[in-house]
Amino acid sequence: MDILVDNCQSTFVPGRVISDNIILSHELVKGYGRRDISPRCMVKVDMQKAYDSLEWNFIEQILEFSKASGLVANKEKSSVYFGGVDMATQQAILDLLEFFKGRVQLIKNVLFSIQVFWSQVFVLTKKVIKLIEATCRKFLWTGGVELTKKALLAWEKICYPNVAGGLNILDITVWNMASISKLLWNLCCKKDKMWVKWVHSYYIKEQQIWEIMPTQVSWVVQKIPKIRSYVQKAGIMEADLRNTTQFSVKKMCILMRGDFPKVQWRKIVCNNLGSEKWIFILRLAAHGKLATKDRLMKWGVISGQECPLCLTQNESINHIFFQCDMSIQVWCKLLQWQGINRAAMPWLEELKWAEDYARGRSATAEIYRMTLASGVYHLWIERNQRRELGSFRWLVVLDVIVG
Numbered sequence: 001m002d003i004l005v006d007n008c009q010s011t012f013v014p015g016r017v018i019s020d021n022i023i024l025s026h027e028l029v030k031g032y033g034r035r036d037i038s039p040r041c042m043v044k045v046d047m048q049k050a051y052d053s054l055e056w057n058f059i060e061q062i063l064e065f066s067k068a069s070g071l072v073a074n075k076e077k078s079s080v081y082f083g084g085v086d087m088a089t090q091q092a093i094l095d096l097l098e099f100f101k102g103r104v105q106l107i108k109n110v111l112f113s114i115q116v117f118w119s120q121v122f123v124l125t126k127k128v129i130k131l132i133e134a135t136c137r138k139f140l141w142t143g144g145v146e147l148t149k150k151a152l153l154a155w156e157k158i159c160y161p162n163v164a165g166g167l168n169i170l171d172i173t174v175w176n177m178a179s180i181s182k183l184l185w186n187l188c189c190k191k192d193k194m195w196v197k198w199v200h201s202y203y204i205k206e207q208q209i210w211e212i213m214p215t216q217v218s219w220v221v222q223k224i225p226k227i228r229s230y231v232q233k234a235g236i237m238e239a240d241l242r243n244t245t246q247f248s249v250k251k252m253c254i255l256m257r258g259d260f261p262k263v264q265w266r267k268i269v270c271n272n273l274g275s276e277k278w279i280f281i282l283r284l285a286a287h288g289k290l291a292t293k294d295r296l297m298k299w300g301v302i303s304g305q306e307c308p309l310c311l312t313q314n315e316s317i318n319h320i321f322f323q324c325d326m327s328i329q330v331w332c333k334l335l336q337w338q339g340i341n342r343a344a345m346p347w348l349e350e351l352k353w354a355e356d357y358a359r360g361r362s363a364t365a366e367i368y369r370m371t372l373a374s375g376v377y378h379l380w381i382e383r384n385q386r387r388e389l390g391s392f393r394w395l396v397v398l399d400v401i402v403g
């Protein structure tokens with residue numbers, strides 16, 4: 001393969017990825033903005049038709065070894081980067097490279113935009129990670145990108161695995177760290193990549209990868225030695241990396257994420273065949289994180305704590321599921337419908353009871369889990385509507401739920 005395709009071709013070959021050349025380019029342009037740098041210039045030429053489309057006369061030209069390869073520079077995507085070059089010389093070079101005439105791009109702007117772009121497709125900066133996370137968070141709680149409501153459950157907990165009471169959402173911070181670990185693995189295994197050779201010959205030389213902390217390197221390469229302590233914390237040593245033939249970012253992610261205490265009610269939520277929104281509310285309720293009036297009072301949002309369902313007692317999660325007169329009626333009907341004859345219990349006891357009764361894959365267990373989720377969801381929705389409208393739709397709702 002190396003004879004046919006040069007090492008600097010970093011994509012479209014198994015084992016090679018676009019980020020290989022991104023790292024190398026960072027190394028090559030680093031320091032271009034410095035004042036005292038020795039004059040240098042780099043030309044990035046984007047080839048038209050390199051892979052966008054295949055032209056037979058291009059193949060013919062290659063085969064005949066005619067003139068050049070037939071590749072034409074794509075002016076729109078090509079750029080020239082200068083470092084320490086005076087304006088007159090810059091213009092002279094640009095004149096020489098005809099296709100760049102009249103199109104001078106200042107290094108600062110170019111490097112800045114490139115960094116912004118690359119950090120998104122590759123090693124993400126903390127700021128970018130924060131932005132992405134904030135957008136996801138806002139979307140989760142509001143369905144839009146404007147944050148107007150208080151998040152009911154911390155984002156960190158939302159990212160937890162299902163058994164730990166989370167939604168198992170990809171933690172971008174951890175994922176990014178795992179991706180950087182893959183670069184460390186590349187270095188340890190001395191993969192046949194240009195950037196790896198570069199880092200070895202310029203910075204590592206005869207030193208131990210696990211000990212070096214090179215200075216004067218580009219920000220991307222700087223991140224690689226810094227990841228060592230996190231890799232170690234995940235239980236992976238240098239020898240382990242060396243002995244790994246195939247690196248899995250996902251597996252590293254799981255190792256880095258670590259273990260979470262499992263929640264007691266995991267089986268009710270994880271194996272629930274009910275609708276996503278039922279389970280979402282059930283999960284929040286089990287966490288004790290629904291915005292019930294007792295909590296709203298603590299936040300200073302409201303002054304009265306009256307339960308919108310019975311209008312007599314104070315509202316809390318324990319009251320609304322299933323200690324309120326209204327919810328007891330609904331819940332007992334739902335229990336009877338499943339052939340269970342017992343009184344409604346306080347919320348935590350109900351959860352515990354469900355965890356014992358509704359484990360496993362039997363139809364009885366599955367129906368119980370769904371009924372619990374559905375009951376909790378509809379009671380909560382009714383409570384919200386009553387709170388807003390103050391109307392009496394109760395009997396209608398009872399008919400809908402119990403049938």
Ligand SMILES: [Zn+2]
Nearest residue numbers: 307309310324
């Ligand atoms: Zn009540």
